[in-house]
Amino acid sequence: MRIGAIEAGGTKFVCGVGNEHGVIEDRVSFPTEKPEITMANVVGYFKDKQVEAIGVGTFGPINIDKSSPQYGFVTTTPKPGWGNFDFLGALKAHFDVPYGWDTDVNAAAYGEAVWGAAKGLDSCVYYTIGTGVGVGVYSEGKLVHGLVHPEGGHILTRRHPEDTYDGFCPYHGDCLEGVAAGPAIEKRWGVKAVELPPEHKAWEMEAFYIAQAVAGSILLLSPRKIILGGGVMHQLQLFPLIYAEVKRALNGYVQAAEILHNIEDYIVSPGLGDNAGLCGSLALGLDALTNSRK
Structure with a gap:
């Protein structure tokens, strides 16, 4: 074909x-x-x-x-x-x-479910974090659409206590995309994300916001895999920071071994890159x- x-x-x-x-x-x-x-x-x-x-x-x-x-x-x-x-x-x-x-994010979620990191599973949530933030949802063997389709990049977030940046989303200001997408990192710190060193405090703040969204998806959708893609997630130092923040946000409430003991195999990079x-x-x-x- x-x-x-x-x-x-x-x-x-x-x-x-x-x-x-x-x-x-x-x-x-x-x-x-x-x-x-x-x-x-x-x-x-x-x-x-x-x-x-x-x-x-x-x-x-x-x-x-x-x-x-x-x-x-x-x-x-x-x-x-x-x-x-x-x-x-x-x-x-x-x-x-x-x-x-x-x-595009539903497509990415579907690709990962058919051929990638979620192959053989009946559910996954895919985040792309780059120029914008998007969320694709694959649940019980099919893509989720609902009233329109998921727009999880625009959920409201709790502010990091040290963050004074207003957010750049033209619709919502400091929604997830407004504070965590690549342009937000650049506007907050004055340089592009790729120019920030791995130890910069920007990544702790970024992990704080991403982890809030991930914890929300776990609580709302209970997916079998969470996949974090997009240009910002090429900064691999984010993953251990996100793991820690997700565990902190959930505080032991979700008693699943995948989260409590094997979170590095539960929240992953795209299998299809x-x-x-x-x-x-x-x-x-x-x-x-x-x-x-x-």
Whole structure:
């Protein structure tokens, strides 16, 4: 099979072609610009690939209600030019194939459930912590959508006692994304996150915020695996700090060996690495093709 995959991020688009085994055979990336420029690049990439279906995992919020006239639209994103953009419509004008459609983080969660760190498990929560913060939820063998879809990057957080930064989210100020995403680190400390040394107190503060969200997911969803991805999580010194903060936040309330004794195997990096989103989009496309043949 030849399945197209699109990981549409706020900073860059990654497009690829893969097979039913989750193997990405070809890929390309380019910056996320205005829709007309970006989508022209997407169409140009796929025009000679002869894919049988295309899966899309995109930044959001998005409309995933198939009964809605706006199904396939990006909705209230602050990304300039992309608000109320008919993403799927722009693709369907060029390619008459089945489409999978979901958020980029739900796609990543799905990729990890099918081929990655949560393979064989019936649930996982995937966080991407980078330019923004997103959360994908896979529960009892399926992706969670609900009223719209999870937007866990915008949950409210308890403030770190030493944090005086107001937060940068244009909607909520000091929500999780507003205080823990890469731009928040840069604005708070005056340099990019990658320039901060591992021992800098910024990482203790970052772990405090991430751990609050993780503890909340454990209490609310009880997932069998929590996966932390995105550019900020390339700072591996964060993991032991997060482990300690999660245990402190839960304070022994959740009596599970995975948390009390083996937390390093419970809260993990993506098994698919930076391919989680693209592989998840591939899985979405594969599902769309399979469903179209029923």
